[in-house]
Amino acid sequence: MLTATIWLSFAFGSGLLMRLIGLPPLVGYLAAGFLLSANGYETNSILETVAHAGVLLLLFSVGLKLRLRSLIRSEVLAGSLLHMAITIALLWIILHQFGELSFEAALMIAIALSFSSTVVAAKVLESKRELRAFHGRVVIGILIMQDLVAVAILSLAGGVTPSPWAFLLLAFFLLRPLLHWLLDICGHGELVILYGLLLALVVGGGSFEEFGLSSELGALLLGIILSDHKRATELSNALWGLKEVLLVGFFLQIGLSGHPTLLTLEHALLLNLLLPLKALLFFVILLLLRLRTRTSFLAGLSLASFSEFGLIIANVAETQGWISTEWLVLLAVTVAISFAITAPLNRYSHELYQTIGKRLKRFESHKRHPDDEPINVGSAHILVVGMGRVGTGAYDTLSANQLRVLGLDSDPGKVERHRSEGRRVLYADAEDPGLWSGINLRNVHTIMLCMPELSAKLMAIQQLRAQGFNGQIHSTALFSEEVESLRHKGADLIYNYYESIGPSFAEKTIQGMKHDAPAQASISSKSTDST
Structure with missing residues (x-):
């Protein structure tokens, strides 16, 4: 109980401080984790459970606002796969040839740094209510494609293959009418919240884990199945507060993942010099696909951070003996610093574009994307x-x-x-x-x-x-x-x-009283006559 009290106190204090100086509170939660780590605190199973539940609820909420056909688009497929291929190839060459890392170590680190953070991007887009704006849909589509690639890599790298019965999970699509009907009869109270938790954490997350698949993918899929329900927005809003609180645990856990030394911080800052290049590559690829400069800029900035999925992959690589524990801690600090850098930048993304947008316009294609007509x-x-x-x-x-x-x-x-x-x-x-x-x-x-x-x-x-x-x-x-x-x-x-x-x-009440006045007078008259 004492540990939880300290965690909450540090998280609240740091989050409030960041808010007062104009930064997103999540930067404060990361800072709180590092402060706690520096004072000897470590993560535990309770915090890991809370953090995991927060991530599952976030992805479930993203699924509630997603349309599947948005994934089968050139800007999503090329924006994700082409960017990853170029990033992995270049980083592998640098780390293997110049960093003198082994083939496996260089490859796994390059893969870990190629992903963008689903949690940070989705959270920032959701807070600005831009998940369904055009650039928001492009970002979420690219992130989902990256997540699918991550699931495949984790299965191969971790030596864990999906169960032969995993195809049975497709039955969730057949159960869609039942899932919709259950939401209809839940009413508008606490049952809606419990139903959302059941779908995200148990039906989606738990069942996918049992069949050797990603629980994150399961939560996302269940959200997508309910996305066309008329009460999908109500369900998302009902889960909003609970999801925000649980996500604090995720950011604390990232901060508590390792105690950074001064040398670790220096190396992490050097790795974060890749962030502008990462955003620039997204910007160029999306421009080549005929998206406007504004859409490409906002999407590239949203995708600039490193990913929590990278830490999962790095952890598997460390377990297999391909990278050292020092590299795992370095990547954790690198990911956390990237959150702290990109979150405030994304908060002011529109203002940033207003400042430099005119200079970027000359790179825009003369052919319009259908969504930009x-x-x-x-x-x-x-x-x-x-x-x-x-x-x-x-x-x-x-x-x-x-x-x-x-x-x-x-x-x-x-x-x-x-x-x-x-x-x-x-x-x-x-x-x-x-x-x-x-x-x-x-x-x-x-x-x-x-x-x-x-x-x-x-x-x-x-x-x-x-x-x-x-x-x-x-x-x-x-x-x-x-x-x-x-x-x-x-x-x-x-x-x-x-x-x-x-x-x-x-005014409506007065109008109603005037409308009912003759009837009321009649009732009053009858009452008087009876008396």
Whole structure:
């Protein structure tokens, strides 16, 4: 109990400190792990279980927001496999020829450094709500392909082969109606959370391990099976808080994986000089596949970090005697430092692109990728950006009043659903500077921003005003402190949820009372006559 208290105290203190200085709390959790390791603390089975559960829940949540067809795309297949092949080949030559490592050691270290972190990339994208934006889908697709390669390498390197009965796991796809039905009858309380835990940790993670496959792959697969359920988002949101807490254990475990010496830190910092080259290679490959500079830049930055899968592979290599324990500790420190470097960079990725984006534009292909085609608003006079519950309600009300309205959303799943329900909705990423410069807004007089993220609304307003849009910009706000920021950027009307819901509710009540007044008067009259 004392150890857990110390872990929690260090994690909270370090995470809070990082947040106060503008860095993601996960950097603080890593720092807490290193501080604890320096004071003689080590990881144990409890922390390993917590960390593993956090990773499984994260991958399950990613699966809930994924579409399988997004993997069978040239930018995903080439972006993952080509990048890995080039990286492994170059690193193997450097380590084997110049580092004087054995063939096996150089190969395993090169493989370990070729992966990108699924946990860090997915967590950052999810925190910015960009998992279903175009660059987010490309990143997740590449990461899943890397994870599949990692599973294959682990099976070969560890000498463990999947069970001959592993094909039975395909039955999960046949059980999809049953899994969907169980989610339907769980209600909206704690049963939803328990069901999510059961699927991620037991049905997905546990069953795959029993058949000699990756538990991470199992959790991801179960999430994918439920991804097209109408309550998939609700399930993901229900698990969000629990998943975030459990992931703290993962970052603490990385920090506690070894006690770094000064020489280890120096070598780890040298290895992290590869991060810009890693991101640059992703950027070049994706540009060659006709993605725009913005998409390639954001995806490359998201994939720049080294991976926790690399540590797993390095651990297998150390067990087989191919690399030394010193190399395992060095790789652990290298991965942790890469997290600390890339996490804050990804947090400000849009601002970074705004700074250097114009200089990168000259490298962009003249041929457009299908997902980057310009948007035609047609005869619409009003744009509703963000087609969640608020945006959908606004769209329906405007449409019912015979106004020409068009919806925009960065979630392809939502776009498809709205189209099937008869709404005119197009795919668009509101934070994309190229979006607003590529749209003819001559006939549009009002743009309603209904996205939940303040940063997305601020960036959209800034880009619209920079492009010379003089029409009305209306925006939602969750908190009172957001109102001034939105007004300062150029919003004309701001609707504050929490300040407006009370008066709106009261107005509806008054209207209902007026509507029922004759009936109430009749009842009152009858009651008086009876008396």
